[in-house]
Amino acid sequence: MKKIPMRKCVVTQERFPKKELIRIVRTPEDTIEIDVKGKRNGHGAYIQKSIETLEKAKKNKALERALEAPVPQEIYDELEAMLRD
Numbered sequence: 001m002k003k004i005p006m007r008k009c010v011v012t013q014e015r016f017p018k019k020e021l022i023r024i025v026r027t028p029e030d031t032i033e034i035d036v037k038g039k040r041n042g043h044g045a046y047i048q049k050s051i052e053t054l055e056k057a058k059k060n061k062a063l064e065r066a067l068e069a070p071v072p073q074e075i076y077d078e079l080e081a082m083l084r085d
Contacts, residue, residue, distance in 0.1 A: 011063075022049055023044045025041075025043065032069060034075065045067050047063065
């Protein structure tokens with residue numbers, strides 16, 4: 001039996017299989033990016049793939065706390081576009 005990697009959503013604090021989450025990363029150059037493949041270097045934070053969770057993240061600044069950096073509005077817009085597809 002293959003082990004499924006689990007990660008915790010920084011907004012809901014629930015554990016999910018890694019494939020059910022989106023990784024946002026603060027790169028060594030201090031830029032915030034969406035890591036689609038989940039392999040980019042830097043400090044990562046995971047968020048559940050739902051619009052409600054994204055709205056909560058914006059409201060309580062969970063991503064900013066987890067990444068220890070301000071998250072630009074473009075990242076939230078890009079995430080919202082990804083989730084609406």
